[in-house]
Amino acid sequence: MRARGRRLCLLALVLALAGLLMPDASLRTPPAALVRVDSASGVDHPREVLWVLALGSDAREGQPPLRSRADAIQLVGLNLRTGSGTVIGIPRDSWVGIPGFGSDRINAALELGGPQLMAEAVAGLVGIRPDYVFVTTFTGFKSLVTSIGGVTVDSRLAFTDDNMVGSIRQGWNKLNGPQALFFGRARHFLPRGDFDRSANQQELLRAILRKVRAQQDQPGFMERGVLSATRNLYTDLSPTEIYRLAQGATRVDPERFHGCVVNGSYGFVNGASIVFPNREQARRIASDARADAELDGGC
């Protein structure tokens, strides 16, 4: 009993000393903290909503990229104010009217009349005229992905291809330049062929955006990318315009960057396999996203 009393007295003494000697909580630096961080971003660009026609040219070494067929056709809408984006994929074999050349596969427009005619052909199908046309080759695309240290894509499907070397597993895949090119080109073993491939290209765009945004805070990262663009792009934009465009494009949040692929049905014209695009769907998507690059009604 007495021992217990002594222990209680000792405890009381320790507590009293602690109370006297320890500084008041308000005077100490807490060992941990939880604070709110709010952020804001904005970029001034002459256009609030930009539409960029992104083309993958299938030009081989020595061939002019601007006068070769387009292997990938993606119409990208970027809302620099809200940070949202929309991408509309167009199957390359879509049978459309090409101004001055009758009807043909849409990818022939680049070969027949360069970026301008390609923009007109896309506008004729979808109803949105792009502000810029971006053309890259297989080599250029691989270099782009390599320069940002590869990308990570979320694949809906596992697939390989009988024409190209590569394999993709379902779910997340970390890809280097050549692997990313495979992901964007392979179609033979995809259930919906060109339609699935177009969706994969959209996932690639999303992955590139994710990667660039993750690194844009690194000192010099954006500047390195812009310098590389001025050296490797065939362009009529001034370097300052490229810089502002690049800074604006990275405002778009990958989680708010949604894509649709224009559907259609396979058919034959003069013995050649083509796609009859669903024009009504293409127009509906474009009508939904034209003003704000947001897909309110889905695909």
Place this chain on the structure above:
Amino acid sequence: MTTQAEVARPSGVAAKAGRRYGVGLRGARRVRQDADVHAVTERRYDVPRTRRRVATALSAGLVLMMALSGCFWGDSGRDSGGASGRDAGAGIENSAADGGQPVLPALALRTGVTRVIGELEPAARKRLARTVDALVGRYLKVAFLDPRSRSDTSDEAATSRFPGFTPGARAQAVADRRLLTAASLRDADRVTPVLATAYVSVVAPQGKPVGATARLALDLRVSADEGNRPVRVRVRGRLLLTPTSQGWRIFGYDLAQSGAGPEGRRSR
């Protein structure tokens, strides 16, 4: 050898029936055709340590002098809120001394061009550093240190808080003024800058700077009245700059503001 990627801007003029698309690459300038060469010239410049030490010493001396002058000479005309003394001498009170234009405190902003992507002559680098110092310094003073940025947060007043911004960036910044100015510090008696740096990465193809990013770090000591402990507010992020016909301007921003709670004895 072929160019591996291209960007074309439709060059036609918007017409009623739709824009006419000129050949996007008409007049295009082929900068370089070797796409395999992605290596870029990059130079990094550290802020000289000795210079930093001298600057730190000078700043400390200046702050000490101002603090002492504040203690000895008092500040009865301004300190109506009950706060005692003048912390570091750099803070400014909610009510201006003459009831009119408050005098903004000197801001010891440390700037420097620390990364050059491309080529830039030393003289041009120094010019750019001076330009950024003036541009960013003026914005920080007007947006965070001017007491009016706390007392008058109306739309109309906010438009004047962003000197050096392009019109489009200013319009967006006005909407984001809670984070881009001291508008959220309405109850503060005194706002004192304790850290202000803006280090710059610039891209300069062919020797001409075409765009730059200033990495901003601003720490403010915010004091309220009635002896409350001052709190530290931190602003971090990027200011995007580009040359325009009116000189360099801030055309974009990506800033975060956080309150780190009461300042403690060991807090930095």
